Amino acid sequence: MLKQFLNLKLSQKLSPQQIQLMKLIQLPTQAFEQRLKEEMNENPALEAGKEEDEDYEKDEFDNDEEYDDFDDNESIEAEDINIDEYLSNDETPEYKTQANNYSDDDDRRESPLASPVSFHQDLINQLNTFILNDDEREIAEFLVGSIDDMGYIRRSIADIVDDMAFTQGIYTDEKTVERILHIIHELEPSGVGARDLQECLLLQLKHKTPSEYVALATDIIENQFDAFTKKHYEKLQQKFNVSNEQLKKAVHEIEKLNPKPGGSFTGNNKITENIVPDFAIRIVDGELELTLNGRNAPTLHVSKDYQEMLQTYKVSKDKSHAQKDAVQFIKQKLDAAKWFIDAIRQRQETLFVTMNAIMHYQKEFFLDGDETKMRPMILKDIADTVGLDISTISRVANSKFVETPYGTKLIKEFFSEAMKNDQGEDVSTLEIKKILKNILEEEDTHKPFPDDQLAELLKEKGYPIARRTIAKYREQLDIPVARLRKKM
Incomplete structure (x- = not known):
């Protein structure tokens, strides 16, 4: 029931x-x-x-004007319509039938955008300088299309072979694709078409004028890449039996290389973000x-x-x-x-x-x-x-x-949490990060400060902060640990 x-x-x-x-x-x-x-x-x-027979006055906002009667939760009633x-x-x-959002004080400035040749189109144009048959050109153009905006091919040769067969009807083998890829590696900017950072650096070193230090740099990247990325310089000196000065010059040759060859291309076809x-x-x-x-x-x-x-x-x-x-x-x-x-x-x-x-x-x-x-x-x-x-x-x-007056800022950057200094006053975490950044910019790059030493330095300046908090702020500032900041 x-x-x-x-x-x-x-x-x-x-x-x-x-x-x-x-x-x-x-x-x-x-x-x-x-x-x-x-x-x-x-x-x-x-x-x-504006309506032709009406002369509406523009709404203006006064800096000191208060909008006490504005209620964020106020709703506009949708009653039955009366003709x-x-x-x-x-x-x-008047404000319900017209809205003027333009001010005479607003600048009528236009931002013209250039339309250069795109990164990938430039690579295709360079292929025209090579003698390739139709099949090779199709494979080469497919490889160029697989290059990302940073200049890398982040796919295996086997996957590329399968993709060309299923999507383009191009049937080939890994050996042929590998051979065409070597042609791609000859294109500019140097290092384009690499499959990882190690290969990218080796390709750029290959295009450098041969010298003692370029040869040493090539040997380091090819055989001791892991030790180099971790900046184990003492280990590298012992491995290659070179002096500190020789290793320093070899490392300097590597530091001049571009880890993102595609990103440096001036005509890269990324969408230009015009901030208003x-x-x-x-x-x-x-x-x-x-x-x-x-x-x-x-x-x-x-x-x-x-x-x-x-x-x-x-x-x-x-x-x-x-x-x-x-x-x-x-x-x-x-x-x-x-x-x-x-x-x-x-x-x-x-x-x-x-x-x-x-x-x-x-x-x-x-x-x-x-x-x-x-x-x-x-x-x-x-x-x-x-x-x-x-x-x-x-x-x-x-x-x-x-x-x-100091540049265009993202509004949410003005919001921050508070921390107590040694006087018991509330200070912004932005202030602490700024001081931390200044300390790191002035540190001795041969002996960078570890996090516990940074905590001591900030404590001396009146900011008692734990080491783990220092590590968090350092990561937010995109600053690596002391070992990776070390230079020769």
Whole structure:
């Protein structure tokens, strides 16, 4: 027998408008520009530019302006649509029907990008200088296509033979591919087509002018590569029965080689990343001035043509079923356009107040650029200052950049944890890493400091830090252990 139960449940759900706003906040300027284009393509009721008979004033953000009435969790109510709401411009707030994200102060600078010959195309062009039959040329071009952007072929000859047979219908054997690979090794830059670092260095040494030290360097890489990578110089001196000066010159020949021959190619066809700062901070009369980059966001407004369609429907006496379906579609598009414009405005306000709080929190750094003056700062510090959720602050800081007098910085780099110095004061881990880096840059490369000695040096400077913490910071700075930092 079926029984009925009455169950009460309290839950929270995000409205579609809130979800849209959160997604917009997370986008950096370039991605935001692309999102605008997509929305305008999908929604014909959303148009760019100012309306011809309206003279809208641009929205401006003041550095000291507070947005106390902005609530990150506020939702835009999607009530039943009233046609008259769209027909009266007086009743609709201006900010809901147009958005101006461009400032006259924004620089209209273009970044021209060169389009040189690609790395792989250059290798193909070099093959034209070799006499090859059709089968050999097909194998050579397949091998060139297997070279990665660093200049390596990271596949076995057996795998390449099988791949050519299954995907290209080229049937050959490993001996033939190996022979063609030797031709690839003759191409420039020297070392291209190597299958590992050892082979790459040997190929480059082969192309060097023969000398005593080049020969010794070749012998070291070919027969004592493991000892060389671990910098066991005493072992190498005993193995080859050479003086410290002879070994030093041989090692110097190796250090001049390029471990990534493809990466140095000026025409490499990697996607050029053109960073567009989302904010700009300038120092004016000793005070910080923050501006929000809006040059990639056009002025938006709700289409008057769609409003006129609704006006026509309102005065029409005969309303067919097809007309009602069309009007319903128009109303949905108008609603979506208004929601999107309002979300853009809220996005701009959220970005500005958040970055404004970060700027004032790290005021000492922005005034003189000294990284040791960065204060410890976590997401909660800024969230409490502006009254927004921590997740919102995280979205603002994610993948966004700020242009400062000291270069363009990733915003999330300003966030760091705190540690106590010997005075009991909170200091930023960024400050400690900066001091650690300065110590390592000034160390004697013949006798680099081990981690326990680095811990002692930092303790003398007033930062009592454990050795394992030093090791963690050193790894984060991409600095190897003392043994691998040692030079002859």
